[in-house]
Amino acid sequence: MSRLPRIRSSSPDRNESGPSLATRVTLKRKATIDEEQEGDDQPRKLPAIGASRPNRTLQPSRTAINLAASTGKAPSPNLPKPLTKPRAPALTRSTTTRGTSAPPVGAAGRVAAKPTSARGTTGRTVSGPLAGGRSSDDKRFNELQSQLTSIENARAADAARLAADMEAERDKVAELQANHLALSRELATAKSQEINQRRELVHASDEIENLKKKHAREIMDLEMDVKKRDREIREVSEDLRMCRSDLERERETVSTLKSTISHQSTSQLTLTTQNQAMQAQSTALQSQIDVYARTVSELTLKLESAQKEVDDLKKEAMESETVRRKLHNMVQELKGNIRVFCRVRPVLPSDYPCGSPSSPSGGVAAEDLQANMAFPDRRDHKEIVLASSSESATGQQRNEVYNFGFDRVFEPESTQAEVFEEVSMLAQSCTDGYNVCIFAYGQTGSGKSFTMEGGLSEASAGMIPRAVEQVFRVAEEMKSKGWEYKMEGQFLEIYNETINDLLGTSEFDKKKHEIKHDPKTGSTRVTDVNIIPLHSASQVRSLLSLAQSRRSVAATLMNERSSRSHSVFTLRISGVNIGMGGTGGTGEKCEGSLNLVDLAGSERLNVSFASGAPVEKERVKETQSINKSLSALGDVIAALGEKGEGANGKHIPYRNSKLTYLLQNSLSGNSKTLMVLNLSPLAAHMNESLTSLRFATKVNNTTIGTAKKRTS
Numbered sequence: 001m002s003r004l005p006r007i008r009s010s011s012p013d014r015n016e017s018g019p020s021l022a023t024r025v026t027l028k029r030k031a032t033i034d035e036e037q038e039g040d041d042q043p044r045k046l047p048a049i050g051a052s053r054p055n056r057t058l059q060p061s062r063t064a065i066n067l068a069a070s071t072g073k074a075p076s077p078n079l080p081k082p083l084t085k086p087r088a089p090a091l092t093r094s095t096t097t098r099g100t101s102a103p104p105v106g107a108a109g110r111v112a113a114k115p116t117s118a119r120g121t122t123g124r125t126v127s128g129p130l131a132g133g134r135s136s137d138d139k140r141f142n143e144l145q146s147q148l149t150s151i152e153n154a155r156a157a158d159a160a161r162l163a164a165d166m167e168a169e170r171d172k173v174a175e176l177q178a179n180h181l182a183l184s185r186e187l188a189t190a191k192s193q194e195i196n197q198r199r200e201l202v203h204a205s206d207e208i209e210n211l212k213k214k215h216a217r218e219i220m221d222l223e224m225d226v227k228k229r230d231r232e233i234r235e236v237s238e239d240l241r242m243c244r245s246d247l248e249r250e251r252e253t254v255s256t257l258k259s260t261i262s263h264q265s266t267s268q269l270t271l272t273t274q275n276q277a278m279q280a281q282s283t284a285l286q287s288q289i290d291v292y293a294r295t296v297s298e299l300t301l302k303l304e305s306a307q308k309e310v311d312d313l314k315k316e317a318m319e320s321e322t323v324r325r326k327l328h329n330m331v332q333e334l335k336g337n338i339r340v341f342c343r344v345r346p347v348l349p350s351d352y353p354c355g356s357p358s359s360p361s362g363g364v365a366a367e368d369l370q371a372n373m374a375f376p377d378r379r380d381h382k383e384i385v386l387a388s389s390s391e392s393a394t395g396q397q398r399n400e401v402y403n404f405g406f407d408r409v410f411e412p413e414s415t416q417a418e419v420f421e422e423v424s425m426l427a428q429s430c431t432d433g434y435n436v437c438i439f440a441y442g443q444t445g446s447g448k449s450f451t452m453e454g455g456l457s458e459a460s461a462g463m464i465p466r467a468v469e470q471v472f473r474v475a476e477e478m479k480s481k482g483w484e485y486k487m488e489g490q491f492l493e494i495y496n497e498t499i500n501d502l503l504g505t506s507e508f509d510k511k512k513h514e515i516k517h518d519p520k521t522g523s524t525r526v527t528d529v530n531i532i533p534l535h536s537a538s539q540v541r542s543l544l545s546l547a548q549s550r551r552s553v554a555a556t557l558m559n560e561r562s563s564r565s566h567s568v569f570t571l572r573i574s575g576v577n578i579g580m581g582g583t584g585g586t587g588e589k590c591e592g593s594l595n596l597v598d599l600a601g602s603e604r605l606n607v608s609f610a611s612g613a614p615v616e617k618e619r620v621k622e623t624q625s626i627n628k629s630l631s632a633l634g635d636v637i638a639a640l641g642e643k644g645e646g647a648n649g650k651h652i653p654y655r656n657s658k659l660t661y662l663l664q665n666s667l668s669g670n671s672k673t674l675m676v677l678n679l680s681p682l683a684a685h686m687n688e689s690l691t692s693l694r695f696a697t698k699v700n701n702t703t704i705g706t707a708k709k710r711t712s
């Protein structure tokens with residue numbers, strides 16, 4: 001039939017078993033839209049992790065629902081209900097006859113179609129102007145009716161077929177949905193994989209970023225390293241350059257050395273030859289040496305035995321010397337003499353007119369200055385000879401020689417140690433309970449203070465510090481024999497017959513000090529003087545300096561006080577034998593004293609002082625008192641000598657001067673007395689020296705009796 005409904009002819013795929021093309025297109029578009037929507041829903045960028053969208057179930061399209069409704073079949077339970085009831089196609093009757101059964105298309109001449117039902121509703125509305133043509137119309141109507149019926153049948157058939165198609169389509173849709181589901185799952189899996197991969201990618205990019213930073217840092221480090229290396233290379237290059245220049249120099253040196261070596265090789269060859277010759281000589285000499293060595297060893301043996309003999313002889317000699325000294329002392333003690341030593345000081349630079357022997361303006365030789373002195377006793381050193389030549393009143397040249405003998409004569413070169421060696425035994429005897437008195441006598445500037453006090457250095461220390469040191473040393477040694485000693489010291493000055501305390505604080509010449517003797521103990525005390533307990537020899541040195549400074553303060557410009565006064569240092573020592581190490585001592589006691597006296601200058605009164613000026617008066621007074629005390633000393637010694645010799649009970653004038661009174665116990669027969677006569681070596685002082693020598697000889701010849709120990 002040519003008038004098939006358009007719906008059928010419009011379906012080109014009608015014979016296909018699947019859904020119609022339109023349906024498929026719709027489904028496809030729907031799927032695409034869904035995908036697009038899903039795609040749209042997806043964030044353009046990567047979604048946040050875990051924010052994936054749940055899969056949407058694929059919904060049937062509206063077209064498919066309508067189709068299902070039109071076929072009368074119930075839609076799938078998953079599909080929504082159709083929105084409208086399917087309508088039969090409307091029949092349209094147009095005033096213009098159309099040779100087609102198809103419904104009219106277009107607006108012009110359209111006849112309002114009479115609604116028909118599927119059951120073939122008979123009611124109809126014919127609008128037309130011609131009533132007379134009713135039969136033809138009916139006929140026509142019937143035809144149409146039949147056509148309609150056939151169309152409806154056809155349509156029913158089509159609907160059935162469509163329903164079948166629809167079913168098939170549904171199956172396909174279901175299959176597609178299943179596929180879609182599977183694909184969605186795959187898609188979800190793929191998405192999660194993608195997310196993971198993206199995460200990994202992010203992680204990887206972070207790592208890349210870190211690596212890039214690290215890489216940049218490494219590059220920076222490398223660049224710095226490269227710079228450093230460059231610097232080092234430059235330095236090394238510089239070093240290398242210097243090394244090369246050094247090497248060049250060394251090479252030159254080496255070549256020089258090589259040439260030297262070649263020269264020396266030649267010399268060595270010569271030397272080797274010479275050496276061989278020498279070796280031959282050496283062998284010959286060696287045999288000679290062996291002979292000599294034997295001789296030497298024989299001689300050495302002989303020498304050793306000779307040396308031993310010498311040593312034995314020396315020892316014998318020393319022992320003999322000790323015995324000799326002991327015997328000498330014994331003789332001295334038995335004789336009871338005051339011993340006298342004579343010491344001549346050297347010529348000093350200050351003795352020259354211009355202060356120095358080398359001074360050209362001085363023009364004076366040492367020989368011109370020195371007195372004619374000789375020391376002929378080279379063995380015992382006991383003699384001094386002075387020679388002088390003078391013109392007599394008749395104009396005759398008179399040569400005189402003066403010979404003096406003393407217990408010991410010290411030449412100008414003698415040292416303080418040598419002098420003390422002779423004095424030490426005497427000083428030491430105060431520890432045995434003797435009163436010892438050593439006094440220095442001589443004119444001003446003859447060296448009395450130097451002998452008694454000495455200088456500051458160890459070598460120039462005088463008799464006082466050395467004697468004190470010796471006493472302390474002996475006291476220490478005596479401890480091992482059970483003796484314990486106590487020592488105390490005082491230092492006095494007698495100036496113009498006034499006693500002053502050199503260790504005190506009071507003003508000089510103001511305080512009155514009295515001398516007291518104890519006849520029982522034989523000891524002497526002076527009132528109101530400082531008696532310092534002595535603990536060490538060094539303490540005595542500081543006491544000497546204190547005394548010296550006090551004397552300097554008291555001195556006037558015109559008056560060198562130390563020259564014009566006598567000073568007496570007294571060390572008193574008392575010992576008791578208390579035993580040691582638990583063993584009781586003997587209880588023996590002893591008391592001794594050591595008086596070290598530096599007398600004032602012994603020069604005689606100079607008549608030129610007698611002009612009457614106050615200063616001169618003072619000097620005259622000083623000199624008179626010095627002379628008085630010194631002559632009193634001479635008188636005492638003379639009286640002692642007379643007493644000793646004659647024992648006529650003559651009065652001893654100790655009280656004639658403070659000096660003799662103070663030294664009474666040290667000058668009497670109870671003590672050991674030594675006078676050191678100091679002499680100036682100068683020719684200008686020849687007369688004073690002769691006077692001193694005569695006085696000392698007188699003293700030396702005086703016997704004052706045997707010294708006695710003060711023990712209990």
Ligand SMILES: Nc1ncnc2c1ncn2[C@@H]1O[C@H](COP(=O)(O)OP(=O)(O)OP(=O)(O)O)[C@@H](O)[C@H]1O
Nearest residue numbers: 345346443444445446447448449450562563600601
């Ligand atoms: N043996 C000597 N060796 C070196 N110098 C000495 C010696 N004897 C004395 N002198 C020096 O001679 C100078 C005078 O000596 P010192 O003062 O001892 O004489 P002095 O007799 O004590 O005189 P004064 O009576 O005026 O006190 C000092 O400078 C002293 O150092």
